[in-house]
Amino acid sequence: MLSSDNINTIEKSIIKHNAKVIALQVPEGLKTKVQAIAGQIEKLTVDVLIFADPCFGACDIPSMQMKNIGCDMIVHIGHSEMIKKHSLPIVYIEYFSDTDITEILEKEINQLKNYKNIALATSIQHIKQLPKVSDLLKTHQKMVHIGKPKIAKHLGQVLGCDQSAVISIQDKADCILYCGTGRFHALGIAKKTDLPVFLLSLEDKKIHTLKKEQFTLQKKNIIRKAKYDNAKVICIVATTKPGQMNKNVVEIKKKIEKKGKRAFIVVMDVIKPESLLGMDYDIILNTACPRIEEDVVFKKPIINATDI
Numbered sequence: 001m002l003s004s005d006n007i008n009t010i011e012k013s014i015i016k017h018n019a020k021v022i023a024l025q026v027p028e029g030l031k032t033k034v035q036a037i038a039g040q041i042e043k044l045t046v047d048v049l050i051f052a053d054p055c056f057g058a059c060d061i062p063s064m065q066m067k068n069i070g071c072d073m074i075v076h077i078g079h080s081e082m083i084k085k086h087s088l089p090i091v092y093i094e095y096f097s098d099t100d101i102t103e104i105l106e107k108e109i110n111q112l113k114n115y116k117n118i119a120l121a122t123s124i125q126h127i128k129q130l131p132k133v134s135d136l137l138k139t140h141q142k143m144v145h146i147g148k149p150k151i152a153k154h155l156g157q158v159l160g161c162d163q164s165a166v167i168s169i170q171d172k173a174d175c176i177l178y179c180g181t182g183r184f185h186a187l188g189i190a191k192k193t194d195l196p197v198f199l200l201s202l203e204d205k206k207i208h209t210l211k212k213e214q215f216t217l218q219k220k221n222i223i224r225k226a227k228y229d230n231a232k233v234i235c236i237v238a239t240t241k242p243g244q245m246n247k248n249v250v251e252i253k254k255k256i257e258k259k260g261k262r263a264f265i266v267v268m269d270v271i272k273p274e275s276l277l278g279m280d281y282d283i284i285l286n287t288a289c290p291r292i293e294e295d296v297v298f299k300k301p302i303i304n305a306t307d308i
């Protein structure tokens with residue numbers, strides 16, 4: 001449910017933009033609460049349309065669709081701002097967890113005994129706890145490094161597609177500690193660095209090393225690259241999602257063809273294997289969300305455009 005601060009933020013924006021019809025978008029994990037949240041917003045004397053397609057992140061704002069159906073503003077819950085320009089005004093309501101990370105860290109600190117310089121990262125849900133985590137590490141004589149991200153909003157915040165908050169400071173660190181739920185973000189970091197990566201998991205309340213997973217991910221990348229080098233026909237996939245859209249697809253195609261390969265461009269909203277049925281190619285070159293290659297099983301190999 002939304003707090004009174006959240007409601008105030010939404011109300012101010014409704015007044016500012018003279019909004020009458022609001023599009024409401026929540027992550028899958030909040031779908032059970034979406035009707036109650038819509039009810040809270042409707043008390044501000046507006047109508048609410050719930051956008052029910054899966055929401056993959058702050059990259060995935062249906063501004064054009066919701067404008068076309070008559071909305072004046074979007075309330076997007078669960079992620080911080082990622083893209084500045086949209087065809088509708090957007091209110092981002094960040095969603096924070098109050099699970100105490102420091103209790104777990106205190107219990108598991110021994111896992112970090114061989115490391116002095118620690119680069120810290122987390123997701124938006126736990127970002128407010130980073131100063132407390134940092135203070136606790138310092139009381140254990142650790143040096144703590146928290147970097148500025150390129151796409152994400154807060155110091156130390158990582159997204160599935162933006163690990164720059166830790167990668168930018170990895171030279172100063174001996175290891176990276178990611179605190180959060182699930183392995184998705186920690187694995188995203190592990191793929192991008194040779195430093196040891198640790199996951200402080202809020203699920204089992206332990207600190208885990210990701211050494212094995214890191215080795216496997218990096219090996220998979222080498223294999224993908226070799227498959228790309230041997231491929232003759234490249235299927236370049238692009239999305240219409242605003243924050244995942246790559247407007248250089250034509251340039252990418254030209255560059256590939258200059259190197260003697262054939263390439264064609266396929267555009268869709270959600271990138272899914274069924275949309276590619278019937279097409280003939282050797283490998284998919286993904287220009288959309290860079291984590292699709294791990295999350296979706298395609299019939300042919302897939303590689304990110306950033307990795308070729």
Ligand code: SF4
Pocket residue numbers: 056057058059060159160161162243244288289290291
């Ligand atoms: S990882 Fe993918 S889904 Fe998540 S914010 Fe980045 S582009 Fe969007």
